Amino acid sequence: MFITFEGIEGSGKTTQIRFAAEFLSATNRPVVLTREPGATDVGRRIRAILLDPAHRNIDPRAELLLYMADRADHLGRVVRPAVGSGKTVLCDRYFDATLAYQGYARGLGTDLLTRLHKLVLDDFTPDLTLLLDLPPEIGLGRAWRQIDAGERTAAETRFESEALRFHERVRAGYLDLARRFPGRFRIVDAAGTPDAVRETIQKVLSDFLESYPPRP
Known part of the structure; x- marks a missing residue:
């Protein structure tokens, strides 16, 4: 099973994906927690380039x-082998982030990105995508408070440094994707407390697992 977490900066993905991993592990499901970019040795070098302000x-x-x-x-190296062995993979960002950030916010459009995804990655798609949604001004405020407090590294603030309008386009892109793919997306209000968001996500996961069809 492949489950992705998406959202703008400061939406709480990193916190909530850890909570989700704990929740699923408690049900005796083998869980792999990963992220994009930067989950492999090569990826970590690419991440340093992409997020450097x-x-x-x-x-x-x-x-x-x-x-x-x-x-x-x-x-x-990570996702396909784990899913193929029957593990549940939880990924912090995936292709929907590329669609939202580069397709919608950067103006590259979604057609080119979708063609590349099919050509290079065989259109490998998550079984479930949790979109943690909140207004950009709230998310950016959270993100910069965490950076100022040393909870996040200042060496990875290229996107936090973008103008508010950019993040508004990212959010609009995510919400448009959720409308286009309602069978896969679940929108979670991320403006509440971490505990409230955790409870919502656990309910979403429980409902999904009850009706989850095995991946072919």
Whole structure:
């Protein structure tokens, strides 16, 4: 099973994906917790390039291809082997993030990205996507407080440094994807407390697992 967590900066993905891993592990499901970019040795080097605020002016097409390179290595080394062995993979960001950030917010459109995903990654799609949604001004406020407190590294703030309008486009892109793919997406209100969001996600996961059809 392949479950992804998506959302803008400060939406709480990193916290909530750990809670979800604990919840699923308690049901005796073998869980693999991973992320994009940066889950492999190659990916960590790509992540350092992508999230470094010194690289703010990178061409959007170069940015896209770096994400695709990270994803190809990640799928081949981590995700596909784990799913193939019957494990539940929880991933912090996946292809929907590329659609939202590079497709919608950077203006590259979704057609090119979708074609690349099919060509390079065989259109490997999550079974379930949890979209942690909240207004960008709230998310960015949270993110910068965490950075200022040393809870997140200042070396990975390229996207937090983008203008509010950019994050508004990202959020709008995510919500459009959720409307386009309602069978896969579940929208979670991420503006509440971590405990309230955790309870909502656990309910979503429980309902999904009751009706989950095995992956072919």
